[in-house]
Amino acid sequence: MKLSGWGRFPVVDTDESRPDSEAALARAVAKGAVIARGNGRAYGDSAIGLATTLNMRRFNRMIAFDPDTGQLVAEAGLLLSDVIDTFLPRGWFPMVTPGTKFVTLGGMIAADVHGKNHHRDGAMRASVDWIDLMGPDGQVHRCSRDANAEFFDWTVGGMGLTGVILRAAIRLRPVESAWIRQRMIPAPDLDAAMAAFEDHHDATYSVAWIDCLSTGAAKGRALVMLGEHARAVELPHQHRLHPLRTPEKTTKTIPIDFPGLALNPLTVRAFNAAYYRNGLRQAGTSYVDWDSYFYPLDAILGWNRIYGRRGFVQFQCVLPLQVANTGLHALLDEIAAARAGCFLSVLKRFGPGQGRFSFPMEGYTLALDFPVNRRTLALMSRLDAITLAHGGRFYLAKDARLSAKTLRAADPRAEDFAALRQARGMSPAFRSSQSERLSL
Numbered sequence: 001m002k003l004s005g006w007g008r009f010p011v012v013d014t015d016e017s018r019p020d021s022e023a024a025l026a027r028a029v030a031k032g033a034v035i036a037r038g039n040g041r042a043y044g045d046s047a048i049g050l051a052t053t054l055n056m057r058r059f060n061r062m063i064a065f066d067p068d069t070g071q072l073v074a075e076a077g078l079l080l081s082d083v084i085d086t087f088l089p090r091g092w093f094p095m096v097t098p099g100t101k102f103v104t105l106g107g108m109i110a111a112d113v114h115g116k117n118h119h120r121d122g123a124m125r126a127s128v129d130w131i132d133l134m135g136p137d138g139q140v141h142r143c144s145r146d147a148n149a150e151f152f153d154w155t156v157g158g159m160g161l162t163g164v165i166l167r168a169a170i171r172l173r174p175v176e177s178a179w180i181r182q183r184m185i186p187a188p189d190l191d192a193a194m195a196a197f198e199d200h201h202d203a204t205y206s207v208a209w210i211d212c213l214s215t216g217a218a219k220g221r222a223l224v225m226l227g228e229h230a231r232a233v234e235l236p237h238q239h240r241l242h243p244l245r246t247p248e249k250t251t252k253t254i255p256i257d258f259p260g261l262a263l264n265p266l267t268v269r270a271f272n273a274a275y276y277r278n279g280l281r282q283a284g285t286s287y288v289d290w291d292s293y294f295y296p297l298d299a300i301l302g303w304n305r306i307y308g309r310r311g312f313v314q315f316q317c318v319l320p321l322q323v324a325n326t327g328l329h330a331l332l333d334e335i336a337a338a339r340a341g342c343f344l345s346v347l348k349r350f351g352p353g354q355g356r357f358s359f360p361m362e363g364y365t366l367a368l369d370f371p372v373n374r375r376t377l378a379l380m381s382r383l384d385a386i387t388l389a390h391g392g393r394f395y396l397a398k399d400a401r402l403s404a405k406t407l408r409a410a411d412p413r414a415e416d417f418a419a420l421r422q423a424r425g426m427s428p429a430f431r432s433s434q435s436e437r438l439s440l
């Protein structure tokens with residue numbers, strides 16, 4: 001069958017297997033050249049097996065919950081949305097969440113996803129107590145910071161290339177309400193946006209939407225959004241009686257592929273400008289329900305189709321703190337000069353990184369979507385070069401087109417990872433379209 005990631009690029013031929021037991025999974029792993037797939041929310045080809053893709057969605061049971069510690073034990077194919085639906089009404093929320101709730105626990109751990117609270121709480125790894133990992137021989141080992149620590153360290157962030165995660169114990173955080181106290185800070189340019197992040201380092205959540213097509217004095221203008229889980233007593237009167245209740249909402253669905261024409265520099269520039277103006281009107285504090293704050297894109301199901309049939313690619317890099325300002329200016333200059341069809345992009349401040357092959361490092365991360373075409377792919381190569389020149393690295397969960405050479409230049413850990421895979425018999429067993437392209 002033909003399979004792709006969320007960006008619908010590249011499209012790759014693979015067999016799909018949907019095991020429903022450990023024994024069936026072990027048989028599939030024994031055949032070799034497989035990779036686990038969660039819910040396919042990685043943008044590129046990381047969750048597409050070279051020979052066979054192991055769809056993990058049948059491993060979706062919750063096994064145990066400890067209300068004293070907030071520890072949830074569950075199978076790796078469980079969706080984060082199911083965790084929230086089950087536990088938020090009881091006063092618990094994930095410690096770390098990416099910008100979509102339609103991800104599996106296995107996918108979150110394999111990518112060591114980061115949320116808007118990375119600067120304070122770290123990445124997914126910080127909330128994982130242990131994982132059960134199936135290795136190339138079909139044996140399952142419990143891995144934690146204390147037991148099989150080497151496998152724990154390489155698996156969290158290892159993009160499925162060390163084995164298949166079967167189960168995990170993760171921590172949830174207690175919350176009093178389903179609401180976020182949001183403070184919207186419009187920033188007229190990039191420097192103001194970065195100053196807002198630094199001035200509010202103690203905020204639990206922070207993220208900025210950047211207008212990456214504005215130039216001159218408005219270069220990098222942004223809406224910085226800070227967030228705190230609201231206490232029940234501080235909620236507006238109408239929500240105080242049932243603070244953990246989520247308001248009813250409707251979702252919209254994109255019914256067709258958008259024609260490429262809808263996305264030209266003029267329409268994209270107009271969209272970005274309108275978005276910024278709207279943000280100016282919302283400046284200040286408001287109470288936003290959890291779904292709107294964390295997952296605005298989930299409200300439009302299938303939004304990946306607005307980029308048309310050829311799909312889109314995301315560029316996400318992180319730049320070390322000391323050079324982040326000059327590096328971000330250089331990236332924005334290059335994007336604006338290319339007049340690429342890039343919608344609002346996302347800027348976040350990372351705290352220190354952890355894990356042997358995880359993406360985050362202390363600094364700033366910028367994520368931008370581009371429709372796939374020759375021009376934008378060439379632009380992304382230029383953005384790669386700027387990232388390399390500033391000592392940055394790239395996020396493999398978003399990658400669909402990086403070269404093995406660029407990855408190694410950015411991240412010396414790639415060579416160690418490939419060597420470990422070789423030494424432990426993992427490389428013939430676990431191979432994705434991405435690992436092949438990146439020679440991992």
Ligand SMILES: Cc1cc2nc3c(=O)[nH]c(=O)nc-3n(C[C@H](O)[C@H](O)[C@H](O)COP(=O)(O)OP(=O)(O)OC[C@H]3O[C@@H](n4cnc5c(N)ncnc54)[C@H](O)[C@@H]3O)c2cc1C
Pocket residue numbers: 006035036037038039040041042043046047048056076077097098099100102103104105106107108110111112113114115158159160161163164165166297397398432
């Ligand atoms: C709208 C949107 C917003 C996003 N925002 C963020 C964000 O803010 N922060 C962030 O960090 N990421 C973000 N992402 C990326 C997303 O969180 C990751 O790609 C995540 O890994 C996807 O989970 P999944 O279950 O769909 O995994 P898949 O896409 O299916 O797989 C991703 C990787 O995990 C591996 N994997 C999956 N299941 C297992 C398993 N059981 N055992 C071993 N390996 C496994 C796969 O082999 C693959 O390498 C976003 C993605 C989207 C679409």
